Amino acid sequence: MKSLLIASAVIELGAGLGLLCFPVLVVTLLTGESIGPPAALVAVRLGGAGLFSLGVACWTSQLDKELRAARSVITAMLAYNIGAASVLGYAGITHGLSQPLLWAAVVLHTVMTIWCTTRLAIRA
Numbered sequence: 001m002k003s004l005l006i007a008s009a010v011i012e013l014g015a016g017l018g019l020l021c022f023p024v025l026v027v028t029l030l031t032g033e034s035i036g037p038p039a040a041l042v043a044v045r046l047g048g049a050g051l052f053s054l055g056v057a058c059w060t061s062q063l064d065k066e067l068r069a070a071r072s073v074i075t076a077m078l079a080y081n082i083g084a085a086s087v088l089g090y091a092g093i094t095h096g097l098s099q100p101l102l103w104a105a106v107v108l109h110t111v112m113t114i115w116c117t118t119r120l121a122i123r124a
Contacts, residue, residue: 001062001067001070001074001119002062002067002070004074004115004116004119005058005059005061005062005070005073005074006058006059006062007112007115008054008055008058008074008077008112009055009056009058009059009062010055011055011108011112012051012052012054012055012058013051013052013055013056013059014055015048015051015055016048016049016050016051016052016053016054016055017048017052018048019044019045019047019048019051020045020048020049020052021048023035023041023044023045023048024041026044027044029099029101030088030099030101030102030105031091031097031099031102032097032098032099032102033097054076054077054080057073057076058073058077061073071120074116074119074120075116075120077112077116078113078116078117078120081109081110081112081113081116082109082113084105084109085106085109085110085113088102088105088106088109089106092106
């Protein structure tokens, strides 16, 4: 469980910082499209703050020797990974986005979904 929390922390802290600090670059690499109006930039940065927060939750929960919070954090990460894989996959299919990074993100979130599900099932 600890390795899942560490991997999730690293992924989400990196993604969150990327979206907070370099939103135009990250979105362009992910979708091949530029960010539109200023409101879109605000929404992307807000999403980055949320991802950074998820990363902090994963990191701090893995520091607890008894991993008491781990099940709740992994459940939240399961919901997030299902949503992220679905939203990104939907965007790729319906909007014709074909950036390799987009599909790599879909695969990554699908793998993380399976890992979260497996860890939760083992602890049930």
